[in-house]
Structure formats: C-alpha cells, structure tokens
Amino acid sequence: MSLAIIIVTYNSARVIEACLDSLGPWARKALVVDNASSDATAELVRRRGVRLLSMPGNLGFARAVNRGVKAALSRNVCLLNPDCLATPELFSLGLAALEGGERLIAAPALDDHGQTVPGRQPGYSRLKLAHDLLTLGWPFPHKLAWMSRRPGYHDRSWYWAHGACLFMQRELFLRLGGMPTNYFIYMEDVELGLRLRRAGGRVVELPYTLPHLTAQGAVVTAARRRWLLARGRLKYAARHYGTLFAVGLGLLTLPGLWAKGALK
Structure with a gap:
C-alpha cells in the first residue's frame, strides 16, 4: 500500500533532522511542507534529499497539511509532527490498520516526556x-x-485522533474536506474527528507509543x-x-x- 508522510514545519531546525532520521527507509516517503521558516529548516530537508514543498508564508497547520496531501498523490497519508520520533514499525502498523476499513483514522499513543497520551x-x-x-x-x-x-x-x-500523528486514506481525507482551515492551529484535528463521526467513520488506536517532544516542533x-x-x-x-x-x-x-x- 502506498503512503506519503506529511510533515509540516515552521522554524523546526532543532528537531527536523532527528525526526527524519527516525523514519529509516520510510524517509523516502516523506513530504515536508514548510511554512516559510526563517531558520535552516528548509536547507536541512534539502540536504537529505527529502521532498520539500515551500509555502509563501506561514499558512497555519491545516492549510499546510491540505497542500501536502493534495500534492502527495498516494493512496494513504500519515500526518506526522516534526517533534515526533517514529520507527519503521509505526508505518507498517498504520498501513495494516487502514486495511480494516474505508472510513477510519488510526493513531498511535504518544509519549509526552514520560506521560502517555492516548492517540484516540x-x-x-x-x-x-x-x-x-x-x-x-x-x-x-x-x-x-x-x-x-x-x-x-x-x-x-x-x-478524534491526535494530530501529532495519524493515518488515513487520502480519498477519505479529501472527501471530509481536509483539515478545517478556519483553525490556524489547534482543534482542527478535533473538528476532523467530528466530521469523520458524522460520515459514519471511526478512530482506532494503534498498538504503538510514539515519542513526542511536545511543543518542540516550532520555535x-x-x-x-x-x-x-x-x-x-x-x-x-x-x-x-x-x-x-x-x-x-x-x-x-x-x-x-x-x-x-x-x-x-
């Protein structure tokens, strides 16, 4: 199953390299959407040969995600924050979960500095x-x-699925209208979950805990x-x-x- 890993950045130079390193061979599936960072984020991404989509300004999380998903053209997408440290196992589990139904979002639990936060x-x-x-x-x-x-x-x-990391079919994402753009950042993932419920879908939690360096993804x-x-x-x-x-x-x-x- 095809997958695009959409990573939205904004002045994320201090974490983006560790994030990309953690992906292992899945890094070739990554698409970084940069919201006009003024630091070295874009240059660090280019050096690694990872696909980069540069925004003309800071469009906010939702609009950047939507641009990335539209550009990805893959069957499935994973939204991943740049302050997350994944492993290849996460993506295998995410893709396997998406095979369980057409109207679902799958998300891992998060390890926020030693505290486990449910992804669902x-x-x-x-x-x-x-x-x-x-x-x-x-x-x-x-x-x-x-x-x-x-x-x-x-x-x-x-x-709803925590927006730090979630998996869903690209077609479903677009059918639901993408991330709600009336939110600049925060609560758009909640709104997406409500849209999914109204469409008869569901959220499932993956048997995986993802290290998440909360509030470190942007300066x-x-x-x-x-x-x-x-x-x-x-x-x-x-x-x-x-x-x-x-x-x-x-x-x-x-x-x-x-x-x-x-x-x-």
Missing part, C-alpha cells in the same frame, strides 16, 4: 472546553482539576502558544456550542492570558 481521544463537551480554556488563563490551574472528574466531561459518543513562545490554543478552542466553542457560550468563556479566560503575557 474522546470528544469535547462544554465542560471539557471550559476546563481546557480556564486552565490556560487561571493563575492556579491545578485548582480546576475537579472539573475533569465531573460526569459528562468527555463526550464518548465520538472520538514559538509559551505565551504565543497559549494564545493559539485559546483561539482554537474559542472558535470550536462558538461553532458547536454557540457564540454566547464562547463569549462567556472568553471573558473568563482572556484576562488571565493577558496577565500571562499571551495578549501583549
């Missing part, structure tokens, strides 16, 4: 959105842990990352739970983000 995640409820947003802006986020223990925190009627300040996370979640809240709900969450969250420097 339950859907977002209002409570989960509120928790995730408030923890970004509140000075003592651990005080909000009680929220995650409340009934209904997860919406287990559907699941972005912690404050900027918090703002991008908040913006994505507020957009999702407005889209699926209404503008008033999103505005209320924003009023509770944004002052704390300002205090932490995310809005300066």
Whole structure:
C-alpha cells in the first residue's frame, strides 16, 4: 500500500533532522511542507534529499497539511509532527490498520516526556472546553482539576485522533474536506474527528507509543502558544456550542492570558 508522510514545519531546525532520521527507509516517503521558516529548516530537508514543498508564508497547520496531501498523490497519508520520533514499525502498523476499513483514522499513543497520551481521544463537551480554556488563563490551574472528574466531561459518543500523528486514506481525507482551515492551529484535528463521526467513520488506536517532544516542533513562545490554543478552542466553542457560550468563556479566560503575557 502506498503512503506519503506529511510533515509540516515552521522554524523546526532543532528537531527536523532527528525526526527524519527516525523514519529509516520510510524517509523516502516523506513530504515536508514548510511554512516559510526563517531558520535552516528548509536547507536541512534539502540536504537529505527529502521532498520539500515551500509555502509563501506561514499558512497555519491545516492549510499546510491540505497542500501536502493534495500534492502527495498516494493512496494513504500519515500526518506526522516534526517533534515526533517514529520507527519503521509505526508505518507498517498504520498501513495494516487502514486495511480494516474505508472510513477510519488510526493513531498511535504518544509519549509526552514520560506521560502517555492516548492517540484516540474522546470528544469535547462544554465542560471539557471550559476546563481546557480556564486552565490556560487561571493563575492556579491545578485548582480546576475537579472539573475533569465531573460526569459528562468527555463526550464518548465520538472520538478524534491526535494530530501529532495519524493515518488515513487520502480519498477519505479529501472527501471530509481536509483539515478545517478556519483553525490556524489547534482543534482542527478535533473538528476532523467530528466530521469523520458524522460520515459514519471511526478512530482506532494503534498498538504503538510514539515519542513526542511536545511543543518542540516550532520555535514559538509559551505565551504565543497559549494564545493559539485559546483561539482554537474559542472558535470550536462558538461553532458547536454557540457564540454566547464562547463569549462567556472568553471573558473568563482572556484576562488571565493577558496577565500571562499571551495578549501583549
């Protein structure tokens, strides 16, 4: 089965070489989509003979992924973050999983600095959105842990695949409209999972744990990352739970983000 490994980069020079090294012989299947990095990312990719697609500016994760998938022309695609360290076994397992059905996404678990994060995640409820947003802006986020223990925190009627690494058929990806481009980065993988569920598809988790150097794939300040996370979640809240709900969450969250420097 044919496969293209789509890796979106933005100022990823510190991790891209290790990522490509980890692919082993699968590196020849890689397509790096670079969002106009100002560091040596593109040059490092070229030196290794890996196919490179350069964007005219930083288009965001979703648009870059969509450009890469359209250019790949393979039957199957793997979306892989540049701060992931894969092995050839991962790609064999991913392709084998895709043989199990036409409307599915397969994702490995992630090892985030010693903490295992499931690649198959339950859907977002209002409570989960509120928790995730408030923890970004509140000075003592651990005080909000009680929220995650409340009934209904997860919406287990559907699941989404963590965007750090996922496998799916290219045709299905395009049929679902690709990654939702109304998100610059963050929450587009959640939206994709919701689209999959509405199309009658499902998400499966691979028997594999992928080392993931969380938040190392791009040179972005912690404050900027918090703002991008908040913006994505507020957009999702407005889209699926209404503008008033999103505005209320924003009023509770944004002052704390300002205090932490995310809005300066």
